[in-house]
Amino acid sequence: MLNPSKLEEIAKQISSNMPQGLKNIADSFESKTKQVLQNKLSEMDFVSREEFDIQSKVLIRTREKLMELEAKVAELEAKINSDQA
Structure with a gap:
């Protein structure tokens, strides 16, 4: 597998000899391409990686809490059913 730093070095050498x-x-094309991509991505409803990670943690905690509550409800239902018997 090629070393990424070596690829970067080769790209710089090619660029410097153009x-x-x-x-x-090439610079103009790169600039315009970045601008178009940024505009299109901003039109889409994406979230940052940081926001995604935060929401993932919130979801994990919510699932854990839901499991705890489900266990408590099952325990209470079992107690009610045993009291009625």
């Missing part, structure tokens, strides 16, 4: 006009076109 004619200036081609570099300008």
Whole structure:
């Protein structure tokens, strides 16, 4: 497998040896591509990784609490049923 830092070094070497006009076109294309991607992504309803991780933790805690409550309800139902018998 290729080393990512080596790939980065090769890309920099290729970039540094490009004619200036081609570099300008590439820079302009990259800038416009980033702008279009950012605009399209902002139109979508994405959340940041940080927000996703926070909500995942909240969901885990909620599931744990739900399991505890289900166990308590089952225990109370069993007690009620045993008292009625």
